[in-house]
Amino acid sequence: MAAERIFDRAVWVRVRGCGCEERRLNIxxxxxxxxxxxxxxxxDLAVRLTDDTDPFFLYNLVISEEDFQSLKSQQGLLVDFSAFPQKFIDLLQQCIQEQNKDIPRFLLQLVSSAPALDHTPVSLNVVETNPFKHLTHLSLKxxxxxxxEIKKFLASCLKCLKEDKMMLEEKLKKTEEDLTRQLSYTQQ
Amino acid sequence: MAAERIFDRAVWVRVRGCGCEERRLNIxxxxxxxxxxxxxxxxDLAVRLTDDTDPFFLYNLVISEEDFQSLKSQQGLLVDFSAFPQKFIDLLQQCIQEQNKDIPRFLLQLVSSAPALDHTPVSLNVVETNPFKHLTHLSLKxxxxxxxEIKKFLASCLKCLKEDKMMLEEKLKKTEEDLTRQLSYTQQ
Structure with missing residues (x-):
């Protein structure tokens, strides 16, 4: 199995549980x-929601071409499976563009049926708000x-972070050497 | 619950499964x-075995004072619970001192009843080899x-690594600034 990453960004999301205050999370x-x-x-299309500040926050969705057919008919989508990923990314980009506005036209909602996001399925909704109503463009469960799954995800984070750290250590060593060399050269 | 770390080191261990070749692992x-x-x-005394190169390698042992009483009688130990941790560390240090020798007098063995170390209990043995026989000083299951548990352990590793990375980034920034300042000062 090969994985091709086509999007990876932290975005602001409004989190709604049942009977509790709405809050914002950077997901x-x-x-x-x-x-x-x-x-x-x-x-297959795999979407993963994580929180850089909470290692145990992980939500997954995998959509196969067959899954997409039912999603398409349920939500009245007009694109086919091959065009869907880019369309989804376009919607996310619209939310990102609007996320610092007081009244954003497009926003992301994470809705849980439980009071907190605690091991229950959630829906990620792309919602447009116009003067008349809220329009849900897409809702993914x-x-x-x-x-x-969390264990595997954390192991992959750890691997990346170790590589980053090693690169930083090398860069620090190289910077020290370079500048010390330049300094001794200038002092001569 | 407060935890006080009294030992944390990678040591060479000989791994033995049933019916497979002995191999060495840095645990x-x-x-x-x-x-x-x-x-x-x-x-309580908590001992954890991990492998820095394998994020999923984790074995745990927690010994309470009551557990220790049965360990003591089973293995004929002569120390009491409060003295045991240091005695165990002394044994580990003896193995570390000998670990690069061709014929170490003290060595650590990790023994599994299964062919591989795959989700089965293991015993960590401190073994002394004299010309006459192998003497097991201690065997912990x-x-x-x-x-x-692996998920929690990886999250704690990730937290430490993130802190290390942040410190490195700061150090790199400071080193660059310091040396650039010195350099411009010298060049004047």
């Missing part, structure tokens, strides 16, 4: 195309990550 | 004293970490 939305060749060649 | 042994005040004040 990282990661979108990948998963190419699977066995038994038949197909591409995510499942909370299991311990095994 | 991090972490020993902490856990102070618990509720309902009564007591101290560890349980493989659950997904939830």
């Amino acid at each position: 990282r939305v990661n979108i990948e195309l998963l190419s699977i060749s066995n038994p038949v060649h197909k591409k 995510f499942l909370p990550g299991t311990d095994a | 991090r042994v972490n020993i902490e004293l856990l102070s618990i005040s509720n309902p009564v004040h007591k101290k 560890f349980l493989p970490g659950t997904d939830a």
